[in-house]
Amino acid sequence: MLSIIRERLRQGHRTGKYPKEEPQLPERFRGLPQLTRDLSPQACAAAVAGCPFAALSNNDDTLQINLGRCLFCADCPAAEQGALTFSNDYRLATRKHEDLLLGDEVYRLTDRLNKRMRKLFGRSLKLRQVSAGGCNACEADLNVLGTLGFDLGRFGIQFVASPRHADGIMVTGPVSENMKSALLDTYAAVPEPKLVIASGACAIGGGPFRDSPEVNNGIGDLLPVDLFIPGCPPHPYTALDGLLRLLGRL
Amino acid sequence: MNRSRLIRFRHGACLPLTDLPRLDFATFRESLFEEVATHARVASFFGHPTDEGLDLYAILVHDWQGELALLRTQVTGSFTSLTPNCPQLHLFERELAEQYGVRPEGHPWLKPVRFHTPWIDAADIWGRDPRQHPIPGDMDFYRVEGEEVHEVAVGPVHAGVIEPGHFRFQCHGEEVMHLEISLGFQHRGIEQMLIGGPHPAGIYQLEAAAGDTTIGHTIAYSQVLESLADCEAPLRAYAIRAIALELERLANHVGDIGALAGDVGFLPTASFCGRLRGDYLNLTADLCGSRFGRGLIRPNGVLFDLNTTEVEKMLQRLAVLEPETRGAIELCFDSPSVLARFEGTGPISTDDAEALGLVGVAARACGLIRDARLHHPFGPWEEGFNTPVIETNGDVSARGNVRRREIYASHQLLRDALKRLPPGPVSAPLAPLAADSLAVSLCEGWRGEVVHAAITDKAGKIARYKIVDPSFHNWSGLALVLRGRQISDFPLCNKSFNLSYCGFDL
Numbered sequence: 037m038l039s040i041i042r043e044r045l046r047q048g049h050r051t052g053k054y055p056k057e058e059p060q061l062p063e064r065f066r067g068l069p070q071l072t073r074d075l076s077p078q079a080c081a082a083a084v085a086g087c088p089f090a091a092l093s094n095n096d097d098t099l100q101i102n103l104g105r106c107l108f109c110a111d112c113p114a115a116e117q118g119a120l121t122f123s124n125d126y127r128l129a130t131r132k133h134e135d136l137l138l139g140d141e142v143y144r145l146t147d148r149l150n151k152r153m154r155k156l157f158g159r160s161l162k163l164r165q166v167s168a169g170g171c172n173a174c175e176a177d178l179n180v181l182g183t184l185g186f187d188l189g190r191f192g193i194q195f196v197a198s199p200r201h202a203d204g205i206m207v208t209g210p211v212s213e214n215m216k217s218a219l220l221d222t223y224a225a226v227p228e229p230k231l232v233i234a235s236g237a238c239a240i241g242g243g244p245f246r247d248s249p250e251v252n253n254g255i256g257d258l259l260p261v262d263l264f265i266p267g268c269p270p271h272p273y274t275a276l277d278g279l280l281r282l283l284g285r286l
Numbered sequence: 287m288n289r290s291r292l293i294r295f296r297h298g299a300c301l302p303l304t305d306l307p308r309l310d311f312a313t314f315r316e317s318l319f320e321e322v323a324t325h326a327r328v329a330s331f332f333g334h335p336t337d338e339g340l341d342l343y344a345i346l347v348h349d350w351q352g353e354l355a356l357l358r359t360q361v362t363g364s365f366t367s368l369t370p371n372c373p374q375l376h377l378f379e380r381e382l383a384e385q386y387g388v389r390p391e392g393h394p395w396l397k398p399v400r401f402h403t404p405w406i407d408a409a410d411i412w413g414r415d416p417r418q419h420p421i422p423g424d425m426d427f428y429r430v431e432g433e434e435v436h437e438v439a440v441g442p443v444h445a446g447v448i449e450p451g452h453f454r455f456q457c458h459g460e461e462v463m464h465l466e467i468s469l470g471f472q473h474r475g476i477e478q479m480l481i482g483g484p485h486p487a488g489i490y491q492l493e494a495a496a497g498d499t500t501i502g503h504t505i506a507y508s509q510v511l512e513s514l515a516d517c518e519a520p521l522r523a524y525a526i527r528a529i530a531l532e533l534e535r536l537a538n539h540v541g542d543i544g545a546l547a548g549d550v551g552f553l554p555t556a557s558f559c560g561r562l563r564g565d566y567l568n569l570t571a572d573l574c575g576s577r578f579g580r581g582l583i584r585p586n587g588v589l590f591d592l593n594t595t596e597v598e599k600m601l602q603r604l605a606v607l608e609p610e611t612r613g614a615i616e617l618c619f620d621s622p623s624v625l626a627r628f629e630g631t632g633p634i635s636t637d638d639a640e641a642l643g644l645v646g647v648a649a650r651a652c653g654l655i656r657d658a659r660l661h662h663p664f665g666p667w668e669e670g671f672n673t674p675v676i677e678t679n680g681d682v683s684a685r686g687n688v689r690r691r692e693i694y695a696s697h698q699l700l701r702d703a704l705k706r707l708p709p710g711p712v713s714a715p716l717a718p719l720a721a722d723s724l725a726v727s728l729c730e731g732w733r734g735e736v737v738h739a740a741i742t743d744k745a746g747k748i749a750r751y752k753i754v755d756p757s758f759h760n761w762s763g764l765a766l767v768l769r770g771r772q773i774s775d776f777p778l779c780n781k782s783f784n785l786s787y788c789g790f791d792l
Contacts, residue, residue: 040554043617050561064575088486110581110589165447169472171788173497173578179447183560197445214422214471218442244490250475
């Protein structure tokens with residue numbers, strides 16, 4: 037008992053000050069991309085052709101990036117050509133699929149839920165996580181939210197064991213053929229009203245497994261998605277920021 | 287003796303396919319058994335369809351000779367199952383049946399593995415409609431019948447934030463008579479997507495083959511391509527790979543010990559380790575920007591270097607983390623109530639572990655010295671590794687202790703690697719891959735040995751890519767340890783193995 041107390045004192049208090057203080061992210065962290073303005077049409081086309089996951093597109097000779105498809109690659113061919121740079125900004129979650137498209141405007145982060153939904157979930161949100169073909173990186177960094185560094189519970193958000201106890205589902209993975217029906221069953225078991233959160237590039241658009249015949253390229257039209265959290269995998273702060281914004285807590 | 291029929295080679299070799307004899311099946315079978323009887327184990331066993339039939343490749347490993355051996359044969363339609371004589375092949379043969387519609391006659395447990403349609407135009411051996419995607423978990427489960435016997439079915443969706451899998455327990459009261467594990471829910475078709483490559487997307491698919499073993503799988507992939515291209519990565523790149531590999535091992539082992547402590551209700555260690563695991567992940571992020579090592583390892587090098595200041599900073603972080611980690615772990619391994627729960631739970635004998643072909647932490651906990659860093663170093667860097675960690679009891683306590691001691695060993699390895707970083711570049715251009723060749727690579731990921739093998743076609747493109755995650759061997763070990771145990775021991779036994787679903791499902 038004494039040794040437990042001694043160790044507890046040595047380990048100290050470790051819960052971060054977020055959201056009062058901004059988190060310190062590693063210098064090499066790749067967050068919100070900044071697109072280079074006024075690219076020549078050739079440079080634009082080269083950047084579009086370079087991405088293996090078709091995250092970039094040419095919108096009237098202006099480069100546009102789909103953050104739902106972007107894997108924030110360290111060797112991004114478009115970044116190497118100077119078409120974009122990755123900033124250190126971890127805030128990426130959006131409410132609508134079209135908001136994931138970033139051109140030269142300001143990136144539109146998620147809105148808060150409407151008043152009724154905020155009243156229901158704002159102070160207590162229980163989520164059932166469903167891994168549908170995920171590689172366990174998204175899952176691992178969601179699990180991390182429960183550790184004492186983040187302490188998700190202090191925001192009233194909790195992952196629960198049963199869909200019957202949940203206010204929504206948090207989906208990871210590209211939705212493999214073999215998980216499709218289990219995902220739909222889990223969703224059906226959650227009582228109304230309910231939220232669907234797509235966490236990670238796979239759940240949003242198939243991620244690195246896009247166009248494999250064994251996956252559904254993410255949730256797609258299978259379920260109505262209320263929050264998109266980009267990243268491969270999303271940083272725990274990206275997920276936390278998205279959740280808190282959705283609940284109107286930021 | 288059939289020894290001359292074997293192709294023996296060292297790790298990193300590129301073998302021209304024309305040099306590989308195609309043995310007749312009887313000779314293949316006899317040679318394989320002979321090798322296994324003389325302490326070889328099967329690292330990989332896979333098929334590659336040709337115009338005449340299905341080529342089968344068996345990659346055998348002689349650990350203490352640091353040697354690999356290869357056997358090739360060809361089958362059509364069906365072949366005599368090798369599993370009754372060599373149980374470690376059981377899943378490999380089921381996989382062949384599912385992928386290519388060949389029947390291993392006499393296989394004692396012939397069921398689908400990942401529930402996908404056959405990869406070639408072949409009849410499904412279970413008679414399922416080839417135009418329809420199979421239903422996952424749709425197979426004949428082993429059942430025990432009798433009064434007071436009941437079945438407990440769990441999954442695919444589990445209670446925690448974890449991956450999906452289906453477990454069926456045949457119970458008599460609290461006692462589990464048999465556990466059958468049916469996976470495949472995470473199947474994304476990775477091996478099929480890699481065909482025709484190396485594609486630009488390939489490395490990212492490998493990074494996400496098992497997201498907690500990104501470094502292990504990307505090193506194995508890079509080594510295969512380097513072997514096929516006959517290129518050596520720069521020395522400094524090997525050193526940075528070794529650093530990343532040990533950081534990955536530290537993060538996962540520390541997390542696992544926290545999870546083991548949590549499962550027996552010892553919360554201090556569970557909480558401390560949860561936080562410490564994140565700190566090790568952040569060290570990987572300091573190195574490459576991603577907590578999981580995404581974007582670090584590339585064929586023929588690494589994408590990120592460490593300058594002197596960064597090395598110094600990492601050493602300082604380690605100097606803080608090491609005593610905190612030791613404190614958190616020792617607390618748990620000094621508590622009689624924890625040890626009482628760990629010791630004797632979920633034991634597996636050395637003989638069973640050997641028969642099933644277990645690898646990694648699970649094998650080393652049963653006294654089997656299997657560590658690719660020791661036996662099959664790749665490149666000059668790992669040749670200095672000489673400290674595998676071995677426990678002998680084969681129970682939860684042994685698996686926990688292997689992790690505990692490997693954490694301490696990894697601290698030492700990391701410090702040494704950081705202090706001895708060789709100068710020079712961290713990447714070099716990769717030459718085109720040799721045509722009509724085969725290469726095999728092993729990498730000791732944190733769970734165990736990751737084995738990749740690739741065969742190229744006449745244009746030097748990947749014609750077959752085979753991945754064996756350590757979990758592929760070890761899931762059967764978990765099923766076995768539950769026999770005769772209480773069902774309430776399952777979570778603890780499961781954590782002590784902590785196997786990958788997606789690494790198995792691919």
